[in-house]
Amino acid sequence: MLKAISKPAVKLVERYLPDPYIFVLLLTLIAAIAAIAVERQTPLAVLRFWGDGFWNLLTFSMQMLLVLVTGFMLASSPPVKRILQRIAGTAKSAGGAIILVTLVSLAASWINWGFGLVVGALFAKELARLVRVDYRLLVASAYTGFVVWHGGLAGSIPLTxxxxxxxTADQIGVIGTGSTIFAFFNLAIVVCLFIAIPLVNRLMLPDEKDSVYVDAKLLEEPELSHTRGTRPAERLENSIPLSWLVGIPGLLFLLDHxxxxxxxLNLNVVNFLFLFLAIVLHRTPxxxxxxxxxxIKGGAGIVIQFPFYAGIMAIMVQSGLAQSMSEWLVSFSTSTSLPFWSFLSAGIVNLFVPSGGGQWAVQAPVILPAAQALGADISRVAMAVAWGDAWTNLLQPFWALPVLAIAGLKAKDIMGFCLIQLFITGIIISVGLVWF
Incomplete structure (x- = not known):
């Protein structure tokens, strides 16, 4: 049944989903028009919100570019390539490859979202070299594991x-991770997703006549030369001691940290770890x-699109549009249903404000008073916003950019499969937030 459903979904997305750059341009126009029509902002005010906020994600953009670059360098080092090849070698069939890449991505994303994005995509490429499997679904499976990140160890809302x-400490105090990340309802959701997502991905595996394969030779990395050369400059470029004299102190700094x-563990630490491990494991500069x-070839999408998302976020927040959306969705809630409506509102807001920490800053002033007035569980409501933020990443190509860059695909190639997972994971998370 899932195979039958996913086939038209994939074709629909391939036909109508534009390049992520077109997607971000359309979202910019939608946000601007909505701010004028709904919030009664003047066109000049919206223009100023957009322009003033356009460069607010420069630091984050560089961090995401480094996630892609340092993760790629680490995975392409000879020792890591051998490890990935050994694990990938345990998959003997297309179905086994789909399940394996999903589980690896889920585990890595639960530990840290940046780590999960890179490891999942690189492992998918390694599997594609060894197993004949639909490459679109393989990469989509790697990306679907990302949905658990905000319920994991690096979830920005529960850690905040x-x-x-x-x-919001004056309002709700400090809520420990035992009530959020390690609460029964959250762990139950994570366990259910660890079971359901690999199974659904496996059941979506197309028949051979409908599959899209990739030539394994196209995925091969360039051979890395270790010849010493004769010129002094060449000797420095191929000097192992030079790399280790810088790389090893970097790793010692992390041990101290x-x-x-x-x-x-945060994004800067992950990038630092990836970079200095890559320096040591590559051995030569x-x-x-x-x-x-x-x-670096795959980083173009990140460089050009992230400033537009910063502008969209500024329009949504400064105009009051994000707050109005949240207020409307929680206005008809009860203490029992508030987590569900908070989850749904966070999912919608995430399409325009794809940032966990930024989204909590927008929604907390609305969600928390509603939870206190209704007598709802604050920690459960906070995790509902976290899960909503993670959930619609299956539809929002913002976070898929590093994965797509590594894999060499476009958003339309994988989003049809992600759309099926959007509905299934949405049901699981909703039930978990309300009933577990």
Whole structure:
């Protein structure tokens, strides 16, 4: 049944879903028109919101570009390639490859979202070299694992409200991760998704006549040369000690960060880890630079599109549109149904404000007073917003850009499969938030 349903969904998306750049242009126009029509903002005010906020994600854009580049460099190093090849070698069939890549992506995304995006895509490429399997579904399976990130160890909303002095601390106090990430209802949702998502992906596997395969030779990485050369410059480019004299201190810094200072895992730390592991494991600067030149080719979408999303977020927040959407959806809630409507509202807002932390800043002033007035469970409502933010990433191509860049595909190639998962995971999460 899922195979039959996914076939028209894939064709529909392939026909009508534009390139993510076109998608972000359309979202910009929709947000601007809605701010004028609904919030009664003047065109000049909306123009100023958009222009003033256009560069607000520059730091984040660079972080995401580095997630792509450093993750690629790490995975293309000889030791990591051998590990990925060994794990990929355990998949003996197309169905096995789909299940394996989904589970790897789910586990990596639950640990850290940036780690999950890169590992899932790179592992999908490795599997495609060894197993004859529909490449679109393979990459889509890697991306669907990303849906669990906000219920995992790096979830920005549960980590924010667990931090002393967070911006709503006077209102709700500090809520530990035992009531959010490690609460029974959240762990139950995660376990159900770990079972359902791989199974659904496997059941969507197209027949051979409908499958799209990729030539394994096209996925091969360039051979990395380790010849020493004769010129002094060539010797430096191929110097192992030079790489290790810089790379090993970087790893020692991370040991100090985690074990002596008790530091946590965030996007900067993940990028630092990827980069310095890549420096050490590539052994020579030349090997690292060859890998870098390959990695950077896929970053164009991130560079050009993220500023537009920053502008959309500014329109949504500054005009009051995001707050109005949230207020309307929670206006008819009860203490029992509030988590569901919070989840749904977060999913809709996420299409325009694809940032977990930014979304909580927008929705917390609406959601939290409603929860307190209705006597709803604050931690459950907060996790509902977190899950809503993660859920519609299956429809929003913003977060798929690094995956697509690594895999060499377009959004329309994978979003048909993701659309099926959107409905199924939405049911599972909704039931979990209300009934578990």
């Amino acid at each position: 409200i667990a931090t002393e002095g967070h911006f 985690f074990f002596l200072r008790g530091g946590g 030349r090997s690292l630079l060859i890998s870098l030149n390959e990695a």
